[in-house]
Amino acid sequence: MKITKLIAAVVGVPMVVGSFLLAVGGGVALAVPDDDGWVTTGPVGFATDSAALVAENVEIDFGHKATNGRTFVSWGEIPAELEISSRNNKSVFVGIARQEDARAYLSGVAQDRLTSFDDDHDVVHVAGVYAAPRPIESDIWVASTVDGTLEWDIRSGDWAIVALNSDGSPGIDLGVTASAQIPFLTAIGVVLIVLGILGMTAGGLLTYYGVRRVRDPQPTAPVPPPDANPIVT
DSSP states (O other): OOHHHHHHHHHHHHHHHHHHHHHHHHHHHHHSSOTTSEEEEEEEEEEESSSEEEEEEEEEOOOOOOTTSOOTTGGGOEEEEEEEEESSSSOEEEEEEEHHHHHHHTTTBOEEEESOOSTTOOEEEEOOBSOOOOGGGOSOEEEEEESSEEEEEEOSEEEEEEEEETTOOSOEEEEEEEEEEOTTHHHHHHHHHHHHHHHHHHHHHHHHHHHOOOOOOOOOOOOOOOOSSOOOO
16 A cells, blocks of 8 residues: 555544534534523532532633723623522522622631532532621622523622522522533534534545555557467468
């Protein structure tokens, strides 16, 4: 096998596989959002015997703004919703605040801090008193809800999501369904599919060139030389 054919085969096969995965990712990007472009996950349950449940270090950075005030991600904000449902018949409050404001508000309060957000989420317990100030009376929240849907335009910053019982008492048990309207997701999906198809086509051609065999021409029977001394009758 010529070295060029070997290189074509070695490059072509991974290109086909990678481009196929790229196209699959594009298909997922098109299939996940609903008709209005919302991506939804959950519900996920959270429970604690403490007075507060906190998701800290929610760091969001949409990058530097361009001269016209826009960023790469839809004007620097992404619409999001958290649908909250109590599972212990207590009225539950969920609010979003700057992380430093949330820490000051919960200083000295027994709380559980979430370090992951799936069904097997990890929790770090912080000791303190088992009562929190009534959250509805605080002005630190940039968005909040009581037993309902929290609507928030996600923007750059260092945020904390805090769940408490409305009266500040301990024992929180709630379910959360999160939704976000991710900009450009449809366009991204289409681009990924197109790139995947182009990559699979190019990789397929390289692979075909690398593995195909060129048939050697069939030898032809030699023509006997004319007899130098023909017999004349």
